[in-house]
Amino acid sequence: QLFTGYDEGLVRMEPGGFVMPPSYARNAEKIYRMQPRNDDVWLLTFPKCGTTWTCELLWLLQNNCDFEAAGKTGLTIRTPFLEMPYLSNKMQAMREMFMNVDKVEQLPSPRVLRPHFAILFASTSTARHYQVFIMQVVYVARNPKDVIVSYYFHHKLIKLHGYIGTLDEFAEYFMNDEVAYAPFFPHILDAWSKRHHPNMHFMFYEDMKRDLRGEIEKVAAFLGKSYSDEVMAKLTEHLKFDNFQKNESVNNESGKKMGAMNEDGRFIRKGKTGDWKNHFSPELNSRIDEWIEKNLADSDLKFVTEL
Numbered sequence: 001q002l003f004t005g006y007d008e009g010l011v012r013m014e015p016g017g018f019v020m021p022p023s024y025a026r027n028a029e030k031i032y033r034m035q036p037r038n039d040d041v042w043l044l045t046f047p048k049c050g051t052t053w054t055c056e057l058l059w060l061l062q063n064n065c066d067f068e069a070a071g072k073t074g075l076t077i078r079t080p081f082l083e084m085p086y087l088s089n090k091m092q093a094m095r096e097m098f099m100n101v102d103k104v105e106q107l108p109s110p111r112v113l114r115p116h117f118a119i120l121f122a123s124t125s126t127a128r129h130y131q132v133f134i135m136q137v138v139y140v141a142r143n144p145k146d147v148i149v150s151y152y153f154h155h156k157l158i159k160l161h162g163y164i165g166t167l168d169e170f171a172e173y174f175m176n177d178e179v180a181y182a183p184f185f186p187h188i189l190d191a192w193s194k195r196h197h198p199n200m201h202f203m204f205y206e207d208m209k210r211d212l213r214g215e216i217e218k219v220a221a222f223l224g225k226s227y228s229d230e231v232m233a234k235l236t237e238h239l240k241f242d243n244f245q246k247n248e249s250v251n252n253e254s255g256k257k258m259g260a261m262n263e264d265g266r267f268i269r270k271g272k273t274g275d276w277k278n279h280f281s282p283e284l285n286s287r288i289d290e291w292i293e294k295n296l297a298d299s300d301l302k303f304v305t306e307l
């Protein structure tokens with residue numbers, strides 16, 4: 001096995017059909033029982049689509065753009081991932097770094113939460129349970145070629161995965177829906193089909209790369225927030241890759257000290273659109289093109305793979 005970090009492998013879960021560690025599957029009910037609030041913002045993403053980046057944006061917009069407060073407390077505490085504490089039995093660091101559901105329930109409003117999985121979309125029963133969309137939902141999509149590369153480096157960095165294979169092998173696992181949070185396409189396509197819902201804001205990583213300020217303004221308008229030009233300029237600067245990579249409250253470098261991450265590599269890694277061109281052989285690229293084409297055959301969703 002090339003994934004050496006999992007204590008019990010991965011399972012395909014119901015409802016939703018998502019691939020997760022069994023320890024998550026055993027605890028999922030706790031998350032499904034959580035009560036959303038109508039002033040919550042839920043950020044939904046497939047991993048590596050720009051979660052951390054967008055999450056910092058959402059938290060700041062919801063909290064008067066208080067940069068000082070943002071700098072004092074790590075993003076994982078300010079905006080909890082719902083599933084993270086349940087991903088491993090043996091990794092104490094996962095439980096220490098991430099807030100469990102009981103604590104999330106106690107957080108004051110307004111909350112910004114970020115479950116990685118498309119629970120709202122994937123299963124009607126779960127969706128009904130969550131009274132879709134009582135809360136505001138922001139969904140960020142990224143082109144799958146860059147997601148594969150980014151997720152590969154993530155798998156090498158994060159001890160939970162402990163991946164020891166090559167990128168080519170990883171891409172095959174990804175396309176076969178054998179990596180955590182797979183399958184990729186139903187996740188995005190479900191969200192895409194609901195993009196016109198008034199409580200849903202669908203956005204692309206590539207658009208944030210192309211026009212960060214413009215995308216920030218769209219999200220602010222969606223959340224009904226308005227800030228001065230000066231604050232918006234500061235926010236844009238704050239979210240630029242070079243500043244973001246250095247910012248210890250968002251860059252997850254603390255995961256190294258806590259034993260959850262390897263020393264080599266960085267969570268805020270490269271931040272480019274089109275990095276796949278540095279990593280894919282022509283053969284791998286054409287297999288991935290075919291896989292994308294097959295999965296988008298019935299959809300008008302189009303990905304931008306280079307800028």
Ligand code: A3P
Pocket residue numbers: 045046047048049050051052053146149150151153239240241242244245267268269270271272275
């Ligand atoms: P790369 O691995 O391609 O660099 P997530 O937060 O969903 O795990 O996504 C991580 C990806 O978003 C990484 O992609 C990371 O570098 C990129 N990212 C994070 N902050 C960014 C920023 N400020 N600007 C551009 N990309 C950013």
